[in-house]
Amino acid sequence: MQVAPEAATELARRRTWAEVDLDAIGHNIRAIRALLPETNRFMAVVKADGYGHGMVQVARAAVEAGAEWLGVATLEEGLALRVAGFREPVLILGALSADDLIAVLLPRPPLSVTIASPEMWQALLALQPPGLRAHLKVDTGMTRLGIVPEEVPAILDVLERLGGKIQLEGCYTHLAAADDPDSPMTLEQLAAFAPVAEAVRKRFPKALLHAASSAGAIAWDPSHYDLVRVGLSMYGIYPAPHTRLFLDEPLKPAMRFLSRVVRTLAVPAGTPVSYGATYRTHAPTTIATVACGYADGYPRQAGGRGEVVIGGRRFPIVGRVNMDHVMADVGDAEVSVGDEVELFGPTVSADEVAAWSGSVSYQVLCAVGPRVPRVFLRGGQVVDVRGPR
Secondary structure: OOOOHHHHHHHHOOOEEEEEEHHHHHHHHHHHHOOOOOOOEEEEEOHHHHHOOOHHHHHHHHHHOOOOEEEEOOHHHHHHHHHOOOOOOEEEOOOOOHHHHHHOOOOOOOOEEEEOOHHHHHHHHHHOOOOEEEEEEEOOOOOOOOEOHHHHHHHHHHHHHOOOOEEEEEEEEOOOOOOOOOOOHHHHHHHHHHHHHHHHHHHOOOOEEEEEOHHHHHHOHHHOOOEEEEOHHHHOOOOOHHHHHHOOOOOOOOEEEEEEEEEEEEEOOOOEEOHHHOEEOOOOEEEEEEOOOOOOOOOHHHOOOOEEEEOOEEEEEEOOOOOOOEEEEOOOOOOOOOOEEEEEOOOOOHHHHHHHHOOOHHHHHHOOOOOOOEEEEEOOEEEEEEOOO
16 A cells, blocks of 8 residues: 655654555445445444544544444543534444433534433433433343333333433344354344334334344345444454355455564574563574564464564564564565564454454454554545554
């Protein structure tokens, strides 16, 4: 990926950085949207700093690509979007306190909240903040947040009596196993949600119904309803291998996690590498030290299992991952100080890093740390840089 000449000096001095291709965000939204009914709305889920990519920049790219809604986890994330100038509907997907329920009304337009528990519903009734926009979450089997289906009719009764003082803007559930085509759970959850959806549709016809996150949006047509909430796949990661088959256009990973070689050393066989000397070289070789470690977000558990890419070739990570460095065995390859290293991206996928570290791609993306600058690209050119925090 090429960068603008004026950014070359800036990038050259960076020890570790992440390139975020904003064009890939738009491409992925369009690829997923091609599977949806024309009337379906698209929520770009930008919580957790846009899955580590940069919340504001990703949200802007998503809106430009046609996303009508933005999804966050916390009040603070929602307020940050309003401060950044976004006027699109923003749904806070997480649970909120009573104090938070007042704060959501402060920005204009106000933020939308999730009725995420019976306790939160009672807090809403006690406050009855005028003009509050709420989405009722129904727990159909995730057992995380929401109201159980049996309690929903009573809530709908109260909302009707309030006459719109609390606006029911939507009703949704979350699918726990939509990434597993062999699990019966998705059909069971959709069956449990169906009567709730029917009741909401009858009594609050303007309320948006939604159930699908990335896997549902791609692979479960019955979950599409009025809106889909897409996170992981918007960033170019498939929720499961089989979901590739549903898309006419392949997803494009939006992030490249990059670093540089800061030392090379030719060593004989039997040389210990890294803490604990858990690895010793098997033959004469060269060890390249890379300026990225678990403080930057590269998982410590990938030590001795993972690979990095230098000069288009894969090399194994040897020894334990350090706070600030990893070591790679580059054999007799011509590797020099200053060479660029791909930790994950189009060559080494976040899914591979997740497998090496016993994790999931969500965590690999979100773990890229605040001291790692983000370099934002469009058309291969740098359009923004967010420095370390």
